[in-house]
Amino acid sequence: MAQRPPATPAESDLLRIDDQLSPDERLVRDTVRAYTAERVMPSIADWFEAGILPRELVPELGKLGLLGMHLTGYGCAGMGPVAYGVACRELEAADSGVRSMVSVQGSLAMYPIWRYGSDAQKEEWLPRMAAGEAVGCFGLTEPDHGSDPASMKTHAEPNGTGWVLSGSKMWITNGTIADIAVVWARTPDGIRGFLVPRGARGFTARAIHKKMSLRASVTAELHFDSVKLPADAMLPGVSGLKGPLSCLTEARFGIIWGVTGAGRSCLEAAIAYSRTREQFGQPIGGFQLTQSKLAWMAADLQRAQLLALHIGRLKEAGTLRPEQVSLAKMANVRTAIDLARQARTILGANGITLEYPVIRHANNLESVLTYEGTEEIHALAVGQALTGISAYR
Amino acid sequence: MNIVVCVKQVPDTWAERTLRPADSCLDRASVDGVINELDEYAIEEGLLQAEAHDGEVTILSMGPQKAAESIRKALSMGADKAVHLVDDGLAGSDALGTSLALSTVLARIGFDLVILGAEATDARMGVLPAMLAERLRVPQLSLARKVEIDGNTVTVHRLTEYGYDQVVASLPAVVSVVEKINEPRYPSFKGIMAAKKKPVETLSLADAGIDPAQVGLGAAATEVLSFAKRPPRQAGTIVKDEGDGGSKAAEFLAAQKFI
Secondary structure, eight states: TOOOOSOOOOTOOOOOOGGSHHHHHHHHHHHHHHHHHHHTTTTTHHHHHOOOTTHHHHHHHHHTTTTTTOSSSTTOOOHHHHHHHHHHHHHHHHOOOHHHHHHHIIIIIIIIHHHHHHHHHHHHHHHHHHHSSSEEEEOOOOBBBBSOGGGGGEEEEETTEEEEEEEEEEEEGGGGGGGEEEEEEEEEEEEEEEETTTTTTTTEEEOOOOOOOTTTTTTEEEEEEEEEOOOOOTTTTTTTTTTHHHHHHHHHHHHHHHHHHHHHHHHHHHHHHHHOOTTEHHHGGGGGHHHHHHHHHHHHHHHHHHHHHHHHHHHHEEEEEHHHHHHHHHHHHHHHHHHHHHHHHGGGGGSSSSSHHHHHHHHHHHHHHHHSSOOHHHHHHHHHHHHHHOOOO | OOEEOOOOOOEEEEEEOOBBBTTTTTTOOSSEEOOOHHHHHHHHHHHHHHHTTTTTEEEEOOOOOOOOHHHHHHHHOOOOOEEEEEOGGGGEEEHHHHHHHHHHHHHHHOEEEEEEEEETTTTTOOOOOHHHHHHHHHOOOESSSEEEEEEEEEEEEEETTTEEEEEEEEEEEEEEOOOOOOOOOOOOOHHHHHHHSSSSSEHHHHHOOOOGGGGSGGGOOOOOOOOOOOOOOOOOOOOOSSSHHHHHHHHHHHHTTTO
């Protein structure tokens, strides 16, 4: 509790958008801000440079209730979508890697078990995952199949009463630390989800190194070499691509909010720097060009925050549509990248060091731009919704 | 064991705090309210003692409507229920009025142990624990950095300028705590959800049986006669080390009577 941040990030919230949050949502905001200030911010630059995310953060996040916080039962907090969004925002204000860990655990690994799993699967995995005792990952993307998951090669063949799983998955967040992988594979009756525990014979996970983005995040490739699975490893509740795509819609919702945190961090760093950095005998925050940059950054950020809040309230009302998620994911990630680049110009050379958060956010956001649906694919989803014509399938 | 933790909502310590020119009272409306920091330690201590001694924690807060948010946070941390004393007639109460109001409610709801922070970050008087204990006619154990309860006996440990004190008293008692005592927990999200269902009793002056003539700005025994903004910080003295830096630094410290 020693390094508590201010209760309200008022400086960049000129429109007081946070006043629209409920008391519970504000309490979630303050709790996550206080936690990241104490546990993440002092070390994040070092973790980023070393390319690690300490595993011991996971049970701490579980204790707070962040893992699967928008799910009900099985030890999950059962909070509303806006509270989930606010939590993602505050996590990503610290680092996109930490938010990614939580997104993958809650929305991509726990959500499919919670929504499509059997009672036994839920009982076995969800309480431990909510507590952060077990980590999950989500295997959809393959080395040769990213935007076009329908062409996936990974397949599961019936074998007596069970299955044999073969193939590989790529760019898998949490892959090497996961206790359970939710793997999507082709079967004789369409694409199905399988729960593959760590240590299953023939299942290996290898860390991907030499990343210049999301360095404080575990990324892996998963290989399945004729992995024998029992019949009850399959998620009974869904078949076809709508299974994994529904999970991605959940996770993208978190991104819409999360990137506004990264953008806010960049704007606040730029404001603070411009007040103290002096050139030509005065703080650069007093120059018109700098003020113009800051003003537009604030305007862009607040628009993105309003968009996130609107999407959150739509989800709360149960009317949120995938193309609305696409529009907001596409728009807010682009805004956050623009904010990071503009902040970088205000910080000058300091903008490229890990002493300040800006270059870290800028690099992270390059991953966020393309993961969970590239900007182009989301544009096509929006284009189809606008014209009624599909340009890609 | 029935533990009551007194919680004050104060203006965010990070925000710029001002007094209103009209009545010299703290402007609470224009800044966000947070739980007084030392009271968070008091809540944590109440929860720890309740967990160890099968007790129940009640939060008692006197403050305007928006103090309900701080009560909610205390309940989210794990307290069982709350009493909110809220009445326009309480505005501007000084420590005497506040202690009268709180002690009246404490006597009404009953307690084995009252815990509160040693002072609040807004007024920083630090007299309320003593006033409460005096009005309630129970022992006061102040500035605790450790609390031990054994049957009907409470022992606190405190660090003073001259050494360590161990103060022992019988329950019921009032204990004030300092930040060394523990590490307050975060409200968990499950706790936030559970807090919605916890009972919060709202009392007006009339409900609590408090005489309006004895509280509020009108009844205050103290008065702010004048106030001024803190003067801007002076530039420090820079001493160039020309081989005599050490003795110059010592001269400065001696002049300030530090050494």
